[in-house]
Amino acid sequence: MRAEDAPIVIGSAGRRLYLIDWFRTAIETLGLNSRIIIAENDPTSAASSYGDEMRLLPPYTDPSYADELLRLVDEFEPRLLLSANDYELMHLHVDTNIAIGLRGRGIVVPGVSPAWQKGCADKLHMSRMLDDIGVRTPRTVTGSELDRLLDTAASSDEFVVKHRFGSRSSGLALVTANRLEEAVISSAKTVRRRADCTDVLDEVIVQPRAPGREYGVDIVSSLVDEGVLSGVFARRKLRMRAGETDKAVTVDPELFRDVAGKIARAAEMSGLIDLDIFLDDAGTASVIDINPRFGGGYPFVHLAGADVPLYYLSQIFGLRIDDTWRDYEYGVVAAKYQETRVTARGQRSNDSARSAVNVA
Known part of the structure; x- marks a missing residue:
């Protein structure tokens, strides 16, 4: 197989059809003569x-997942494997040595180091890594350490509650502080x-609400030289x-x-990761979340001119492109909308037909 014929695999794309379109x-x-192979369960x-x-894979929790994924790799000999699922990425990079094994076969698997992948999955650990x-x-x-926050909190102070591994x-x-214990129990x-x-x-986990406005920031590192920052893209969430993110404006x-540079170097990252950041009135940035994959906010900068899929393919196939892939227009407002497509025919429902009931 010639290099330019080698396919790419996109796993767990789900509803992100735009990502497939943009790689195409x-x-x-x-x-290129490359094809896009979809791996879904x-x-x-x-x-x-x-x-x-398309190749059907079992869920990442299934004991046969690794064997089936390797069977797919043997069949297609891809140059790139992406996943848009946080839990599958954790399985590939931390719970198993699958990602390392695929890279040993010359397959690009974008992401961060195992330590940072684990940190991204564990929001408590992530906060400590960012501090470091x-x-x-x-x-x-x-949630079991609320006293550490409540001792100095006023009743009107606002807090964020969410799943630690969510x-x-x-x-x-x-x-607010007076409803915090109730919210923690409900979240648990x-x-x-x-x-x-x-x-x-x-x-x-519980955090004081960060001051300022919320932004989504994509940072991109080289796929062949880990930790080297290649591009930064940002949008303010509306x-x-x-x-x-359902509506945003590029900034x-x-x-x-x-x-972005500090995280790229520390995480030994390759490819794109998505950050959630609050920016206060003084211009100080506070990172509240990291998603080591194409996030739901990337479309807003792509539609404004950025082209990370083009950069990915130029890197993995050794092709030269100019720097316009990271140029995008500021002040572009975009909003998501819903579409529906047929995904199967001839399916028999397990639900029995029900007759209408007239209510007097």
Whole structure:
């Protein structure tokens, strides 16, 4: 197989059809013969039939997951493997040696070091790692340590409650101090409890609400030289929906460049990671979350001119492009909208037909 024919694999894309579109456009722009292989565990997901080919994988929790993924790799010999799922990334980079093994075979698996992948998954640990490299982040405690925050809090002070190991703002609540204990208990009821958990309140974290406005920032490092910052993109969040940015306006990323460089170096990152940052009136940035993947906010900068998929493919196929891939227009407002597509036909429902009931 010629290098330019080698496919790329996008796993757990789910509803992110735009990501597949933009990689397909980058393939065409660079004149490659590459294909996009979709790896999903749900054959009827929106993304499953949207690539050039699809392979069904078991959930990452299934004991056969590794064998099936390696079977896919043997079949297609891809040059790039992406996942858009936080828990699958944790499995690839930390719980197993799968990512290391794939890289040993010459497959690019973007991400961060195992230590930082673990930190990104554990929001308590992440706050400590950020402190260690001089990046500002809100003081963070577990739900069982509330006294450390409440001793100095006024009743009107606001706090953020969320799952310590959550994704997409799971367990999230914004409450004043006098409702904090109630919010922690409520969040703990919906937590994904780990096997080694001894106190469910330790699975919830609490932080003082960061001052200022919230931004989403994508930072991009080289895929061939880990930790070398290649681009920074930013947008101010205007509206959130289901844990993702729903409307945003693109902004100058300069105020976030120092933070981006510190994280890129410390995390030994390659490719794109997504940061959630608050910026106060003095221009001080506080990082509240890190997602080591294409996040739901990337479309806002792509539609304004950035092109990270083009950069990815130029790197993995050794092609030269100019720096315009990281140019984007500031002040562009974009909003998400909903579409529906057919993903399967001839399916028989397990639900029995129900007759209409007339109510007098």
